[in-house]
Amino acid sequence: MNEPSRLLTFAHSNSTQLLRLFMAVLMLAVLYGCGVENSPKGNVVQNDSCDAAADPIDCQGFRNQLWLDVLARPDRCAGCHVPGGGGTGNFGAPDVIEAYEAVKANNRIDRNDPANSYLATKVLGGHNCWSDCTANGQDIAGRLVAWLNPTTGGTTQPAEDLGNVASRLENPDPLYDVDPSAEDIVLGNVVPPATPGADQAGYNTHVYGPIVSQYCQQCHSEDAVQAQRQQPYFADTDLANAFNAVVENRKIDINNPPNSRLYLRLAQDSHNCWSDCNSNADAMLAAIEAWKSAIINNPSYVQPVVEGTETTFQTTSRGLTLEQGQVISGGQRVTAGQIALWEFKNDDGDNIAEDTSTIQPKIDLVLNDNVDWVGGWGVEFNPGGRATAASIEDSRKLYDQIVATNEFTLEAWVVPANVTQEGPAIIASYSFSDTERNFSMGQTLYSYEFLNRDTASPLDVTNRANGQPTLITEPNDEDLQATQQHVVMTYDSVNGRRIYVNGEFTGDVDTVTGGALTDWDPSYVFTLGSDVGGANQWLGKLRMVAIYNRALTQEEITQNLEAGVGQKFHLLFKVGHLTDQLPDTSYIWMEVAEFDDYSYLFANPAFVVLDPDSGSLTPTSITSLDIQGMRIGVNGRLPTTGQAFLNMNETISMPNLTDSNNPRHVSLIGTTSATIGGVVTNNIPVKATGTIIAKQRGTNGDNPDQFYLTFENFAGEAGAQSENGTPIPLNYSYPDPVAGLGNSNYIAGMRIFEETNATMAELTDIEVGNSAVRPTFIELQQQLPSGPALEGFTASHQMANAKLALTYCGELVDNSGLRNTYFNQTIDLATVFDTPTSQANIVNTLYDKMIGREKAGEPIAGQPTLQQVSDLLIGSGGLLEQLCPGGSCSGNATRNATILKSMCVSVLSSAAVTTQ
Incomplete structure (x- = not known):
């Protein structure tokens, strides 16, 4: 920040004071476009210190929460409830200690139930409200709670018992009792079942050929000159690459063309229009709509079915959107x-x-x-x-x-x-x-x-x-x-x-x-x-x-x-309709939240019966109900990644549901203890506790993302038989399976501290006990994840991962022998990023050695693609461009070394490495 250019003094001249006043008024007129009240609503206060009070801490709470803003204000309580005033009790006195003692002496507060104190109920009943009586009364009630019970959200609370949360759940609105639905069209060269025209040939006919190959190829193509090259390459000279870029980056919403980014970039952002932006945007939208129409009107078109319902037995839950869930109140904050x-x-x-x-x-x-x-x-x-x-x-x-x-x-x-x-x-x-x-x-x-x-x-x-x-x-x-x-x-x-x-x-x-x-x-x-x-x-x-x-x-x-922060929901996926072994009000209950702008977090699945006496099916007990192989579906499709509950294998029994003393809920994630890396770890989830699922349409608009669950086996009914995918190699050797721990070779979640250290050492070809790395690991050990639970992973854990990765990457980059061996070439730091080829060589090496590909050269299931990593590191707006705009670091070996370390850290500390 620039140092101030003028010297302020306390002895302003009259002209300086007038000038500053004028500037303040002018600034606020511009900012707000409205006037400011001439007279403040200030308090007539004579003493606002609680130091001499019998209980200074309690008095200070009274002062801060209630007295200053309500009781001591003449336009609220201090007009009457003061010495010599007409009100009973001097709790509006200009001396805070006198007011404090008056409130206590006149039974104006209820410490056991602050919100129902006389001060609040009197105003709620209409006594001298200064605006809306309900709002004023509720305001006082909130202030009383904050003063008298600051540990309502003030002391550290233990994690709430599952049964306490379950007891507050409500049966979803009957309007939500609907089957999941599939999108009309799914783009892709191979789609089961096949959708004629929803492939690269259709893209070529309607969008690529007439528009993007003509007007977008000079930038959004891998063959574009470096100065103009921008990803994604949806206009690439290779049609297959262009189509894949459109699909993978969701640049076209074929089911809702006006929501397509290719259209919106022209219509809203006027992005590189080739003539008139409005006309260009209309042309793009018309092309996408024509493509959609051609697919739907093709005589061979078949409405896609919901994945998980292809078999005779319908073993999917009902479908839900995020907003159809019940809001979870966050953890208790200090008030x-x-x-x-x-x-x-x-x-x-x-x-x-x-x-x-x-x-x-x-x-x-x-x-x-x-x-x-x-x-x-x-x-x-x-x-x-x-x-x-x-x-x-x-x-x-x-x-x-x-x-x-x-x-x-x-x-x-x-x-x-x-x-x-x-x-x-x-x-x-x-x-x-x-x-x-x-x-x-x-x-x-x-x-x-x-x-x-x-x-x-x-x-x-x-x-x-x-x-x-x-x-x-x-x-x-x-x-x-x-x-x-x-x-x-x-x-x-x-x-x-x-x-x-x-x-x-x-x-x-x-x-x-x-x-x-x-x-x-x-x-x-x-x-x-x-x-x-x-x-x-x-x-x-x-x-x-x-x-x-x-x-x-x-x-x-x-x-x-x-x-924590942010909005979370209880989603209750109805499964009571799947078998007559269950009451109608039986649900798989999960915590779901928008993890960020691109994904959802699904966590802590449980089975719950809310009201065993309601609905058409009312069995009095549940005996040996099998739930196996649960997947999460979005908009009628089962994503190939993020299916962390695929190995679920639980058997549910609930005797005598009519007895309210018997639990009607059970977690679908068991825990145990195990020795991992020589350390005894308790409360290890036997299965994954949470997973991330990519957004598609998002939560807003008329057609938000709809979720559902499907099962390989639910109460003996066969369900979706999707392929399990290829297991992800962990790059760390777990000990042999531990007795009583099912499948201890795969405990889904985050790598704990020793696993993280061992994995980073393996991926950078640096010894675990390296003298430069070991002290950093010891220092950060307590900051790294101590357990694999996904919901327990915080930003401080990620910071520790990044710091440990920086130490490994620093050792790798600063040692020329290690550096040249690792990248299989002589690295000249002064020119390492001068050409697209040298940039790609760096990214390819980091990807292959830290993330890995299958033998066919394809990305391992569940991992990011090379293109995605390349976009983040050397693409338009990526790390290289941010740290070295316009290639300005050429010849600067020190700066380039820092950038190379940053690229290394970006991959080594990413979820592709630090998750199991």
């Missing part, structure tokens, strides 16, 4: 002291990110057109994107709530777009400009930065006003990664600033302590994605942001990390 919360749910579909905290006023944020909503809750900041508070008055809540306590916490779930951003790029900021701020969270390359205006800063007024000196995480630690991370920044006068990433203190110590926040300016504005006005742009996603008026403890930060 005490929380003054602002943005969950980015977009329930209304507008451009407002609502502040869902209980503290007024709400700081709702206005998203500009360059911010997109993200599936599963979140927002993505594209170039030019930012979110800005709707008014100065709303933002002032931060000043009022934080300056009084002289401590605060800024928490965010962050997904940086890359590790090349500088400035620092501003993730969140309470500021006036790019040189004047109260606090900011930012990114500089692999580091997080924390800027805060503090009276103890040793710098001059100008730099102090800019939050300097900055606290930045050690660059060599690479704490910031381009993956989802939980980032917490705390401030208090004793410790100063502290930064936590994925629950761990980074170890970076603030040199500025003992100060105060009294220099903060109440006229600043809260923003996300950049400073006010758009300076210091940050690119990436935010899944949640929260602010507290106190510094969270390590335990509380860990609790919020474990609570």
Whole structure:
């Protein structure tokens, strides 16, 4: 960030004050297009310190949650409930301790049931509401819970018992009791059953020949000149390659042509139109629709059947979309002291990110057109994107709530777009400009930065006003990664600033302590994605942001990390219709969430009977019900990858279903203990606990993705007999099968720490005990996954994987002998990326040695293709282009060595290596 260019002093001249005032008003007029109230709703406060209270901690909770924003405000309670006022009880007194004692003495609160306290029910009943009585009463109830029971979401809770969750499940709406359906057309050269015309010949006739080969080939072809070459190669001179690129990258939605990316890139983005964009987009859409029509109207066309229903017996569950599930409430978060919360749910579909905290006023944020909503809750900041508070008055809540306590916490779930951003790029900021701020969270390359205006800063007024000196995480630690991370920044006068990433203190110590926040300016504005006005742009996603008026403890930060983020659903796949051995309300129950913009997470399958007395079938017990070979289907197809429950082999028995004391649920994932790599590990899932399934249509629109389950055997009924696929070689020798552990040679999930280390050593041809690597492994051992459960894998585990991979890759690249042997050629680091051939040789070697191919040269089942890896590393917008734009690193051996290590780390720490 540039140093401020002008010196601020406390003795402004009149002209300077007027100029600054004019600039502030002008800026806000541009930002918001609306006026600001002339008079604040401020409190008439004489003493707001709880230090002398009988219970200072409890008093402080009362002060922060209830007194400042409600009781002490003249426009709410302090107009009457003060000494000499007409109200009963002086709980609006301008002295916080007097108000605190009055609330306790007059039975205005119920510590056993805070939400039903007299203070809340009185307002709910219509007593002196300041706006809507229901909303006001609920607001007070929420504040009372946050004060009196802050451990509702405040203390670390054990994992909830399966039965407790099952008891809250509800029978799905009868409207959801429908069979799964298949898409009308499935593109591909080989489709069972065959779909005439849905192959490369049809693509050639309708789209490739008349349009893309003429107008797109100069860029989207492997034969295009390097400066213009862009992937995917859907216009490649080789028709087969072009068709595969269209299918694999889903550039055409043949069942819904207006949703095709080839059309939308022209219609919405005006991407490389060859004449008039509107006409070009219309032509592309007409071509895709003509192709669809030709397929459907072909006399040989046969409506595809749902995979899993080809046999006589229909052994599939009913079909469900994600929105037809029941929302899972997340883990319990800390609420005490929380003054602002943005969950980015977009329930209304507008451009407002609502502040869902209980503290007024709400700081709702206005998203500009360059911010997109993200599936599963979140927002993505594209170039030019930012979110800005709707008014100065709303933002002032931060000043009022934080300056009084002289401590605060800024928490965010962050997904940086890359590790090349500088400035620092501003993730969140309470500021006036790019040189004047109260606090900011930012990114500089692999580091997080924390800027805060503090009276103890040793710098001059100008730099102090800019939050300097900055606290930045050690660059060599690479704490910031381009993956989802939980980032917490705390401030208090004793410790100063502290930064936590994925629950761990980074170890970076603030040199500025003992100060105060009294220099903060109440006229600043809260923003996300950049400073006010758009300076210091940050690119990436935010899944949640929260602010507290106190510094969270390590335990509380860990609790919020474990609570997770995003929207999850209980999906209840009906199976009661498959056999008369079951009540009608029998389901396979799974946790399902949007894992990211490209995939879903399915986890923790269980069998549950919700109401044994309802429906047409009411057996009183279940005896030896076999469930084997479960697969997940999407839109009538069974994906070839991600079928982690294929080896399921469970037998269910539930005696006397009419007795409510007997459990009506059972997990379909058993656990055991085993010795793996010389270490005894407990609670090992016998089968996979979760899996990732690729998105197709997504969750939005009129035709969202529909899921279903199919079984090789369900209660003796034969089901889908799809091929199992080729087993994935693990590149690590497990011990012999352990007695009592079924198939211990394959425990699906994440590699644990010793397995990860052994695998990386094997794949880089470096000894496990290498003197340069061993210390790093010992240091990171506790940070690497200790168990294989997929849902237990966090971003901190991935960070550890990346750090360990960096050590191996550094040893490989820095040692010329190892490097040349590994890549089977003499590597000149100065020119290693100068030609497409040399780039491809690097990628091919990394792919073949770390991911692998089958003998026929095809990718191993379940693994990414060479094309996908190549796109990420050397394709348009890939790693090489980001780190070395325009080939600017030619001749720079040091920079190229870093890039080569980064490519190595990208593959070695990826799921293709670190999952089993």
